[in-house]
Structure formats: structure tokens, C-alpha cells
Amino acid sequence: MIVGGGHAAAQLCVSLRQAQWPGRITLVCDEPSVPYHRPPLSKSQLNPGADSSLQLIRPTDFYAKQQVGLRLAQTVRSIDRERRTVDVGQTKLSYDTLVLATGSLNRRPPITGIELPGVFSLRTAADAEALRAQVQNAQHVAVIGAGFIGLEVASALRKIGCNVTVLEMANRVLSRVTSPAVSTYFESLHREHGVALRTGVSISMIQEKEGQLTLLEGDHSLVCRADLIVLGAGARPNDDLARLANLEVNNGILVDEANRTCDPAIYAMGDCCNQFRPLYQTRLRLESVQNATDQAKIIAAAICGLPLPAETLPWFWSDQYDVKLQIAGVSAGYDQCVLRGVAEPGSSFSAWYLNQGRLIAVDAINDPRAYVVASKLILRSARPSLQILADQDRDLKELLLSGTKTYED
Amino acid sequence: MARITYITPDGKQVVVEASGGSLMTAAVQNQVDGIEGExxxxxxxxxxxxxxxxAWISRVGPAGDAEAAMLELEDGVNSASRLGCQVPIRPELDGLTVRVVGR
Incomplete structure (x- = not known):
């Protein structure tokens, strides 16, 4: 039994059946649709002129053909680990193996007035649909939070002609995920596209008068006015159900290398779980399609008694205007950042993050070649030559030769 | 409408009819092994x-720059390599055969 209907849930159905697993699969999901691609919700899906149909991960008839029982628009309220049942309100469903794929939930910053009808957040297809219906009539949109979601929404709304103000509490955009140099690049990019961007602004109150919203900061001084507000203030793991069932939880449901929780009959995967990653020698909770998909493959192997797949590299992408950012690895904890190319709008460049000489992550901006070379190097724990790295006249492929030598720390 | 034949990594032939989308979406919708479209x-x-x-390379056309860069270090890359998501289905591709490389 799978609880949740995102990328991980869909992949687990695919992988179990590909491995010819003969058992019954039930997917319980509180959303009304079969699993769909979530990344477009903050991008193309917001354009009222574009096709609004959801991009399904697998077609609806896949689930019937693969004998996956669907319980859509049903919410699991609790788990009885002793009886191996879940409570879905009307009835209790029993399981042999339970897989939690409950994803993450949007953080709600402590802002007075956050519940006003003109304030939107974005996680589900329904959220995107609600926002899309309103943006057509909005002249001015304020986005609270300059993480990936906030900036992608800003980009999508500038494309359809809204005036956009982005307000970030930290002193730079994307501060949680990237280096100051890359933040500065994205700040310039958004300003060049006409976004009014302000950092170091902490909104404390939203007021509404005749449909017009007013955003106030700290001492209740006026920041800006808007017709609608989009919250992009980050996410937290949706581990409430696991907590209630007394599973071990610490910034996500704790799982082992097979994505098993402390209860051997229960697995967890995707945004909601937290796993030790040998490559980074630390526990990580990742919010990404790649992580959801790869962890589903691990669980499928574990359920089928097959060898677990080799550790994979975390990767992420973001599309803003005509810029594609591709991230290989996780840069947290870097002690050196080397730029290859010039970090300014209109150019392609990459930022290489090292920890004690070992490559741990790369941000590639319109530079897929840097991304693919880095992906290989990071998985090898390579220590690439900094000289080649920083010199754009040298072929990146040389790094694959210079970086093959690895040392045990 | 175009009929596309996919030869999967384990040698199975899967024939798919599609009128839109890409070589990737048509494959994913029809459970062609080895194409994930993550x-x-x-x-x-x-x-x-x-x-x-x-026989189809000239009609399908070459990979774009970003696509070629993504393919460059993939296992099994050669001059016939494309990413399915970057090849829109169009009527002229009726009868096309592609081999799925897989991972």
C-alpha cells in the first residue's frame, strides 16, 4: 500500500511491475488525479494561454492495466502498526507492506493576514489552477520568498505581463541552495526582466481593502501593494502521519539504505524522508523529482528481494525565462567555489563547489556540458584540477582525466 | 498520426501510434521499457x-546544442543518438524505427 500520489508513488508502481512483482498494489492519495508532473505547476502551467491539462506521469489506464488499485481523493488519517491497517475515514485498509510517499507541505510564515483570499500558495494541481484563474485579472503580483518556486513563479508571471515584486527575507535570493555569485546572477536576471526584487524584507502583515492587498514589514511600514500574493516560503516534510504512528522522525521520516523506516513493514520515499547518503557522509532530505524516482526504485528492489541499485547523484533543475539552471550534487558545506565563465545575464557559466579539494556540486547555467561532466566527477569523488576548471579555453573533458584520481580521506 | 516502432534494450518491438507529443511521451504512455522521461x-x-x-536520420534531424551536450557522455552515444523528448511526433515520422538505449 502506497500513501501519496506524487513522482515516487508513480515510479514505485512502474518499478514493481517491471520487476514482475505479483502482489496487490493500492495507491491512496488525497488528490483527485493520478500522479502528474509537479515541476510545470510553477512554470508553463501558470500561463492562462497555454494548455492547462496536467502532464500525467503515466496515463490513467496504466494503473488498471498494471493492476494498481486507486483510492484517489482519500486521506489516510492514521496507521495502526500492530494490526497493519490504515484508517481512511470510512474504512480501514490492511497492508503487508506500507510505503509512505507523503511529500512535503508549504511553510506558512508567521504573517498576520496570510489566510486572506488573495494569498495563494503552490503545491498541487488545484493550487496551480486557482492561481492561474486569478492571474489573468491581476496587474500586480507580490511573491513572498525567492527560492526556486518564488523565482519560477516570478518568471512565469512576467512572461504573461504581470507586474511582479519579489520579497525575500534573506539578504540574497536562493540563499539556501547556492553561492553568493549565483544568487547575484539570478538577481540581475530577474531585474533585467522587470521584476522589482527586494531582499532583506520580512513581511509581517497583509491587509485587504476592496480587493487590494497591502504588504507591511516589521514596524508595519508599507512595502508594496498587490492584487494577489503568492507564497514561496519553502517546504517542510509531511511526516505528520509517521509521527502519529511513532516512527522515528527528524526533519523527515528516518530511513535506512533500503528506505525502510524503524518499522520493517513500513518504507518512506521522496520529500518526506531523510536518509544517510554515503556520497556526502551525512543525512539528507531532498526535495526533487530525481530523489523521489530513485528512492522508489530502491524500495521496489527491496520489496522484490533484488540487490539495491547503486547510489545515485542528486540533481535538480530550474527554468526561468530563457535560462536553464541544472544542479548536480549538493553544495551545502563547500569550502571553495570556482567560477567557470562570467556570471552575467546572457552568458552561460558554471559554479563548481569543492570541499577539501573534492568536487561536491555544480550549478550549470545554460551549460549542460558542465552539468554532465560534473555529474560523472562528483560520483567518482574526484578532485579536479582547478586550473582546467577555471580556464574556459581548456576542454571540460580533460577534467575527466585529471579528476579520475581519488584519495581516501 | 504516426506509427513509431521502438526496439527496447531487451530486443522487444513495440509499435505505438501517436498524433502529438514527442518520441518520449509516446513511449511513456505505452510503457516502452527503457524510456523514463523523468x-x-x-x-x-x-x-x-x-x-x-x-534510414531516418536525415528526416528526424540532428540533436540541438543543449541536447547534444546532455548526450555527449551517455553510455552508448553515437551519431544516431537523440533524446526522445526533443523529437516531436509529426506525420512525416510515420514508419520510424528507433532503438531504445536505456540505462
Whole structure:
């Protein structure tokens, strides 16, 4: 039994059946649709002129053909680990193996007035649909939070002609995920596209008068006015159900290398779980399609008694205007950042993050070649030559030769 | 409408009829093994790598710059390599055969 209907849930159905697993699969999901691609919700899906149909991960008839029982628009309220049942309100469903794929939930910053009808957040297809219906009539949109979601929404709304103000509490955009140099690049990019961007602004109150919203900061001084507000203030793991069932939880449901929780009959995967990653020698909770998909493959192997797949590299992408950012690895904890190319709008460049000489992550901006070379190097724990790295006249492929030598720390 | 034949990594032939989308979406909708389309078709993951049948290469056309960069270090890359998500289905591709490279 799978609880949740995102990328991980869909992949687990695919992988179990590909491995010819003969058992019954039930997917319980509180959303009304079969699993769909979530990344477009903050991008193309917001354009009222574009096709609004959801991009399904697998077609609806896949689930019937693969004998996956669907319980859509049903919410699991609790788990009885002793009886191996879940409570879905009307009835209790029993399981042999339970897989939690409950994803993450949007953080709600402590802002007075956050519940006003003109304030939107974005996680589900329904959220995107609600926002899309309103943006057509909005002249001015304020986005609270300059993480990936906030900036992608800003980009999508500038494309359809809204005036956009982005307000970030930290002193730079994307501060949680990237280096100051890359933040500065994205700040310039958004300003060049006409976004009014302000950092170091902490909104404390939203007021509404005749449909017009007013955003106030700290001492209740006026920041800006808007017709609608989009919250992009980050996410937290949706581990409430696991907590209630007394599973071990610490910034996500704790799982082992097979994505098993402390209860051997229960697995967890995707945004909601937290796993030790040998490559980074630390526990990580990742919010990404790649992580959801790869962890589903691990669980499928574990359920089928097959060898677990080799550790994979975390990767992420973001599309803003005509810029594609591709991230290989996780840069947290870097002690050196080397730029290859010039970090300014209109150019392609990459930022290489090292920890004690070992490559741990790369941000590639319109530079897929840097991304693919880095992906290989990071998985090898390579220590690439900094000289080649920083010199754009040298072929990146040389790094694959210079970086093959690895040392045990 | 175009009929596309996919030859999967284990040698199975799967014939698919599609009138829109891409070589990736048509494959995913019809459970063609070896094509995942993890990124949803935005040239970010290279999980839809195919080899275009020699007779069709000129009609399908070459990979774009970003696509070629994504393919460059993939296992099994050659001059017939394309990412399925970057090849829109169009009537002229009726009868096309591609080999799924897989991972």
C-alpha cells in the first residue's frame, strides 16, 4: 500500500511491475488525479494561454492495466502498526507492506493576514489552477520568498505581463541552495526582466481593502501593494502521519539504505524522508523529482528481494525565462567555489563547489556540458584540477582525466 | 498520426501510434521499457535516449546544442543518438524505427 500520489508513488508502481512483482498494489492519495508532473505547476502551467491539462506521469489506464488499485481523493488519517491497517475515514485498509510517499507541505510564515483570499500558495494541481484563474485579472503580483518556486513563479508571471515584486527575507535570493555569485546572477536576471526584487524584507502583515492587498514589514511600514500574493516560503516534510504512528522522525521520516523506516513493514520515499547518503557522509532530505524516482526504485528492489541499485547523484533543475539552471550534487558545506565563465545575464557559466579539494556540486547555467561532466566527477569523488576548471579555453573533458584520481580521506 | 516502432534494450518491438507529443511521451504512455522521461520532457535528465534508424536520420534531424551536450557522455552515444523528448511526433515520422538505449 502506497500513501501519496506524487513522482515516487508513480515510479514505485512502474518499478514493481517491471520487476514482475505479483502482489496487490493500492495507491491512496488525497488528490483527485493520478500522479502528474509537479515541476510545470510553477512554470508553463501558470500561463492562462497555454494548455492547462496536467502532464500525467503515466496515463490513467496504466494503473488498471498494471493492476494498481486507486483510492484517489482519500486521506489516510492514521496507521495502526500492530494490526497493519490504515484508517481512511470510512474504512480501514490492511497492508503487508506500507510505503509512505507523503511529500512535503508549504511553510506558512508567521504573517498576520496570510489566510486572506488573495494569498495563494503552490503545491498541487488545484493550487496551480486557482492561481492561474486569478492571474489573468491581476496587474500586480507580490511573491513572498525567492527560492526556486518564488523565482519560477516570478518568471512565469512576467512572461504573461504581470507586474511582479519579489520579497525575500534573506539578504540574497536562493540563499539556501547556492553561492553568493549565483544568487547575484539570478538577481540581475530577474531585474533585467522587470521584476522589482527586494531582499532583506520580512513581511509581517497583509491587509485587504476592496480587493487590494497591502504588504507591511516589521514596524508595519508599507512595502508594496498587490492584487494577489503568492507564497514561496519553502517546504517542510509531511511526516505528520509517521509521527502519529511513532516512527522515528527528524526533519523527515528516518530511513535506512533500503528506505525502510524503524518499522520493517513500513518504507518512506521522496520529500518526506531523510536518509544517510554515503556520497556526502551525512543525512539528507531532498526535495526533487530525481530523489523521489530513485528512492522508489530502491524500495521496489527491496520489496522484490533484488540487490539495491547503486547510489545515485542528486540533481535538480530550474527554468526561468530563457535560462536553464541544472544542479548536480549538493553544495551545502563547500569550502571553495570556482567560477567557470562570467556570471552575467546572457552568458552561460558554471559554479563548481569543492570541499577539501573534492568536487561536491555544480550549478550549470545554460551549460549542460558542465552539468554532465560534473555529474560523472562528483560520483567518482574526484578532485579536479582547478586550473582546467577555471580556464574556459581548456576542454571540460580533460577534467575527466585529471579528476579520475581519488584519495581516501 | 504516426506509427513509431521502438526496439527496447531487451530486443522487444513495440509499435505505438501517436498524433502529438514527442518520441518520449509516446513511449511513456505505452510503457516502452527503457524510456523514463523523468524530467517530463525539458531536456534535463537524458532518460529517453534512442538511436534513430539509419534510414531516418536525415528526416528526424540532428540533436540541438543543449541536447547534444546532455548526450555527449551517455553510455552508448553515437551519431544516431537523440533524446526522445526533443523529437516531436509529426506525420512525416510515420514508419520510424528507433532503438531504445536505456540505462
Amino acid at each position: 524530467c517530463g520532457g525539458v531536456c534535463s535528465c537524458a532518460t529517453c535516449h534512442v538511436h534513430v534508424d539509419a
